[in-house]
Amino acid sequence: MRRPWEEQQLSDLLTVRDLVVQVPGRAAKIIDGISFSLAAGQTLGLVGESGCGKSMTCYAIAKALPRAVAQTGGTITLANDGRGSGKRKDPTIAMIFQDPTSSLNPVHTIGYYLESSLSRHQGLRGNDARLEAMRLLERVGIDQAKSRLRSYPHQFSGGMNQRVMIAHALAAKPALLIADEPTTALDVTTQAQILHLLEELRAETGMALLIVSHDLGVIARLADRAAVMYCGKIVETAPVVDLLERAAHPYARALIDCMPTIDPDDLEPPVPIPGSVPLLENLPAGCYYHPRCPRASARCTASFPGPASVGPLHEAWCYHPVSA
Numbered sequence: 001m002r003r004p005w006e007e008q009q010l011s012d013l014l015t016v017r018d019l020v021v022q023v024p025g026r027a028a029k030i031i032d033g034i035s036f037s038l039a040a041g042q043t044l045g046l047v048g049e050s051g052c053g054k055s056m057t058c059y060a061i062a063k064a065l066p067r068a069v070a071q072t073g074g075t076i077t078l079a080n081d082g083r084g085s086g087k088r089k090d091p092t093i094a095m096i097f098q099d100p101t102s103s104l105n106p107v108h109t110i111g112y113y114l115e116s117s118l119s120r121h122q123g124l125r126g127n128d129a130r131l132e133a134m135r136l137l138e139r140v141g142i143d144q145a146k147s148r149l150r151s152y153p154h155q156f157s158g159g160m161n162q163r164v165m166i167a168h169a170l171a172a173k174p175a176l177l178i179a180d181e182p183t184t185a186l187d188v189t190t191q192a193q194i195l196h197l198l199e200e201l202r203a204e205t206g207m208a209l210l211i212v213s214h215d216l217g218v219i220a221r222l223a224d225r226a227a228v229m230y231c232g233k234i235v236e237t238a239p240v241v242d243l244l245e246r247a248a249h250p251y252a253r254a255l256i257d258c259m260p261t262i263d264p265d266d267l268e269p270p271v272p273i274p275g276s277v278p279l280l281e282n283l284p285a286g287c288y289y290h291p292r293c294p295r296a297s298a299r300c301t302a303s304f305p306g307p308a309s310v311g312p313l314h315e316a317w318c319y320h321p322v323s324a
């Protein structure tokens, strides 16, 4: 069944339905039946504590799951956006990772890295590839591009390497860019620059963006919608402003209460969430969050809740959603 917020987007680029990801042969589900969709030009933010399955969702969409892990259920559909080249018109997906420096191959120059992607995706060779690589580096804010092409990743700062990864992703002219914690390894100034760059590129190219962060500030800045994940399930999804102002799932509320603030009028210290994320092999019966939840009732221990509509395009998988 399509959810109300899924219904409105007839021009979806990416549609994920009931996705299940597991280590084959094991009962535990790393991703347990999640569904969402994303239209061209839109940004969806995935949030949640460490280990809740944000990266695995990205890898499944990018067809880059680790060797031991497989998609065992559900569908991931990419609509033809007509941008592909040759006979294949499938939209291209590019992905950037959390730790830029260790994601780049240390034995290749930045030039080699960019030019090989330009050759693969755009058929550019020799001087044409070099000129386009320089243009891409300049586009992501790296000056002296000509000499930088001869540099190796270890000669760049983390922020510069993240820009290189973004340039590499752009070489594929992606219809969908997946950014998995793209700023976590960076200082706040560089983080702000990278977020600004992503905003500009999205506006310029019309690409869709799937951004993962455990930092709700990053999601608030970039995303149109957000989905909160817990133990492989989506437990709340909403337009990002609604999520921040009217989170309904106690877990989403707790995540927001954990956010540090620099507002001098708000001196409340961040409130940690009690307990810890259960192991996938040892999930509690009922709602997975109930052992940590102050609102849990007997019902929550019996069965996992279905989605409850708590506002326009806003759903929470909770028997006792917090009202505004």
Ligand SMILES: Nc1ncnc2c1ncn2[C@@H]1O[C@H](COP(=O)(O)OP(=O)(O)OP(=O)(O)O)[C@@H](O)[C@H]1O
Residues within 6 Å of the ligand: 023, 030, 048, 049, 050, 051, 052, 053, 054, 055, 056, 057, 066, 068, 069, 214, 280
């Ligand atoms: N290679 C692997 N083989 C089997 N299970 C894995 C593998 N990598 C991760 N997992 C499991 O998959 C689950 C989801 O991991 P994932 O990396 O998607 O979490 P995450 O939400 O991205 O966390 P973080 O915020 O720390 O990046 C975790 O329980 C983890 O133990």
Ligand SMILES: [Mg+2]
Residues within 6 Å of the ligand: 054, 055, 056, 180
């Ligand atoms: Mg991750």
